Every structure is written in structure tokens, then in C-alpha cells.
Amino acid sequence: MAPPLRSHGPLLRGALLLATGAQLLGGAVRAAEADDVMRLLDKRVCSNCRLQDADLVMADLRDADLSKAQLQRANLSRAQLDGANLQGADLTFTSLLGASLRGADLRGAQLEGTDLREADLSGALLDVNALARSHWKQAVGVNPSARSYDDLHNAGVEAALQGRASEAEAYFNQAIQKQPDAPLSWLARGISRAEQDKRDLAAADFTYAASLYEQQGKKPVAQQLRKGAEDLKKNPDGKDAGNGWGGQFLQGAAAIFQQLAPLAIKYFAPLAF
Structure with missing residues (x-):
């Protein structure tokens, strides 16, 4: 048989006092x-x-x-x-x-x-x-x-993917200043410059990125970038006919760029507003 309710009196009174105290405390905090x-x-x-x-x-x-x-x-x-x-x-x-x-x-x-x-x-x-x-x-x-290197580089990635090449170039400039030995940002800046027909500057970026990738043991990437840089130098005015080096190389470089891009942005907490 269940014990009489009156035997729980002290416990119930204690619980009520605690609850009342919590409410008063919460009210005081507010x-x-x-x-x-x-x-x-x-x-x-x-x-x-x-x-x-x-x-x-x-x-x-x-x-x-x-x-x-x-x-x-x-x-x-x-x-x-x-x-x-x-x-x-x-x-x-x-x-x-x-x-x-x-x-x-x-x-x-x-x-x-x-x-x-x-x-x-x-x-x-x-x-x-x-x-x-x-x-x-x-x-x-x-x-x-x-802003960190990853912040700046990823901001450049976002601008580049949205077609804002000039803004992307500015972000990659700042990323390179933060971390000058990061080949990906040199490559990315080269792509954004090539998109703006700054071919001599783009060629220089590709060449430097190639040397950095070579130091990392990524010789196929370095070779592709050097080939693209040479093609840029041969055609500085961008007067290539039809589907010349431009579209093909940029597509290939962009594929490398997306494959190797830092993913630090995934660690950002989502907006809560």
C-alpha cells in the first residue's frame, strides 16, 4: 500500500521552496x-x-x-x-x-x-x-x-565563382600577403587576372604557382601551369582563334583550383539570425 501523502510533506515543501526560489532568482536575473x-x-x-x-x-x-x-x-x-x-x-x-x-x-x-x-x-x-x-x-x-588566410582565400573563391573577378583578385592579393608560400592563391589570382585579360600578370602568377607546386612534389600540376603561362606569353593580346588555349586551360586550372581549395569555411558556425 502506498504510504500516506502526509509523509511526503517535508519533501514537497522543499521542492516547492526550491521551485519558488528558482523563479525568484530567474526574475531577479531578468x-x-x-x-x-x-x-x-x-x-x-x-x-x-x-x-x-x-x-x-x-x-x-x-x-x-x-x-x-x-x-x-x-x-x-x-x-x-x-x-x-x-x-x-x-x-x-x-x-x-x-x-x-x-x-x-x-x-x-x-x-x-x-x-x-x-x-x-x-x-x-x-x-x-x-x-x-x-x-x-x-x-x-x-x-x-x-582576417585569416583561409578567410581571405575563401572570400576570393566566392567572388570568383560569382563572376566578380576584380574583387576576387583583391582578396587573393591579401591572402598572398598573409601566406606567400600558398600556391593555390597564386593560381587563383592568376585565373582571376586571366579572366580580366591581364595575361602578363596571370602568366607570372601561374609560373610562380608552378614553382611552389613543384616544391610540394606536384609535378603534373606544375607542368600544366607552366604550359598555360607559356601560352599566355605567346598570346598576350588574347587574339586566339576559336576554342584556343584560353577556355581549355582555364577550365583545367579551375578544376585543380576547386579540387584543392581550402575548406576552412565549413568550420564556421551557421548564421543564427
């Missing part, structure tokens, strides 16, 4: 977070504030002190954060889409999965490779030192 939001908007000084999931769309936070603030998943889209102090702030999966961060201090900030698309980062202070796991496409004023 109230504290609301207080932090109000303090930020009123004083613009909110170091170490709890601002997780806060809705701060288009907020005027110029020169605000948000150092070490907890801003995970907060929505700061189109916010004005020029000159803001965000040192050590946790911006994990935070939306800064289209935000103005001119001159903001983001050193030590956590930018895992942060949406910085279309943001203005002119003059912003960022750690080296700080944007490696954020989403920064179409952001302006980004210092190349804040």
Missing part, C-alpha cells in the same frame, strides 16, 4: 538585465553588464563603455557604436548587421559567429585574425590583419 539595458541607454556606461539577447536595434551607443559586457545573441543591427569600448566583450552570435563601429575598440572581444555583414569597421581596433570565425562579408574598413 530584472537585473533590464536594469543594465536601461543603464546603458541612459548613461552609456555599462562595463560587465548582462545584455544577453537584448534588443538594441539602431541604438545610439556612440562612445559607450561596454567593456567585458555579456552581449551574446544580442541584436545590435544598425546600431551606432562609433568609438565604443567593447574590449573583452562577449559578442558570440551577436547581430551587428550594418552597425557603425568606426574607431570602436574590439580587442579581446569574442566574435564567434558574430554577424558583421555590411558593418563599418573603419579604424576599429581588432586582434590579429579576430574575424576568423565571424561573418564579415560586405563589411567596410576591415583591416586585413583581422
Whole structure:
């Protein structure tokens, strides 16, 4: 027979007290977070504030002190954060889409999965490779030192596959500056230059990429690239007839390019906005 319910009285009272305490604690936390939001908007000084999931769309936070603030998943889209102090702030999966961060201090900030698309980062202070796991496409004023080699190379890949050869060339330039011994970026830049009829420059890129691939023991790739470079030099004006070297070589090089392209982008966390 089941024991009388009254024998569970102390246990039930304890459970109710715990549940009530948890509710009160949760309410206190939410109230504290609301207080932090109000303090930020009123004083613009909110170091170490709890601002997780806060809705701060288009907020005027110029020169605000948000150092070490907890801003995970907060929505700061189109916010004005020029000159803001965000040192050590946790911006994990935070939306800064289209935000103005001119001159903001983001050193030590956590930018895992942060949406910085279309943001203005002119003059912003960022750690080296700080944007490696954020989403920064179409952001302006980004210092190349804040982006990793894989970021820059993959951005060039994306631009090239979308037919934006000039933009792709610019990204590959920056990738090469980061990692000058990476033959794939020399090859990729050569392809993007060839697409723009910069044949002498493309030939030089193919030749240098060939030497790097040869050092890696990839002689067939090196031979193909040297053949393409020679054809470019023979036909610098691009006046090849019909289906000459151009289409055939570019198709072959593009196949190598896609086969060997870094896949670091697959490690990026998906957008959460």
C-alpha cells in the first residue's frame, strides 16, 4: 500500500521552496538585465553588464563603455557604436548587421559567429585574425590583419565563382600577403587576372604557382601551369582563334583550383539570425 501523502510533506515543501526560489532568482536575473539595458541607454556606461539577447536595434551607443559586457545573441543591427569600448566583450552570435563601429575598440572581444555583414569597421581596433570565425562579408574598413588566410582565400573563391573577378583578385592579393608560400592563391589570382585579360600578370602568377607546386612534389600540376603561362606569353593580346588555349586551360586550372581549395569555411558556425 502506498504510504500516506502526509509523509511526503517535508519533501514537497522543499521542492516547492526550491521551485519558488528558482523563479525568484530567474526574475531577479531578468530584472537585473533590464536594469543594465536601461543603464546603458541612459548613461552609456555599462562595463560587465548582462545584455544577453537584448534588443538594441539602431541604438545610439556612440562612445559607450561596454567593456567585458555579456552581449551574446544580442541584436545590435544598425546600431551606432562609433568609438565604443567593447574590449573583452562577449559578442558570440551577436547581430551587428550594418552597425557603425568606426574607431570602436574590439580587442579581446569574442566574435564567434558574430554577424558583421555590411558593418563599418573603419579604424576599429581588432586582434590579429579576430574575424576568423565571424561573418564579415560586405563589411567596410576591415583591416586585413583581422582576417585569416583561409578567410581571405575563401572570400576570393566566392567572388570568383560569382563572376566578380576584380574583387576576387583583391582578396587573393591579401591572402598572398598573409601566406606567400600558398600556391593555390597564386593560381587563383592568376585565373582571376586571366579572366580580366591581364595575361602578363596571370602568366607570372601561374609560373610562380608552378614553382611552389613543384616544391610540394606536384609535378603534373606544375607542368600544366607552366604550359598555360607559356601560352599566355605567346598570346598576350588574347587574339586566339576559336576554342584556343584560353577556355581549355582555364577550365583545367579551375578544376585543380576547386579540387584543392581550402575548406576552412565549413568550420564556421551557421548564421543564427
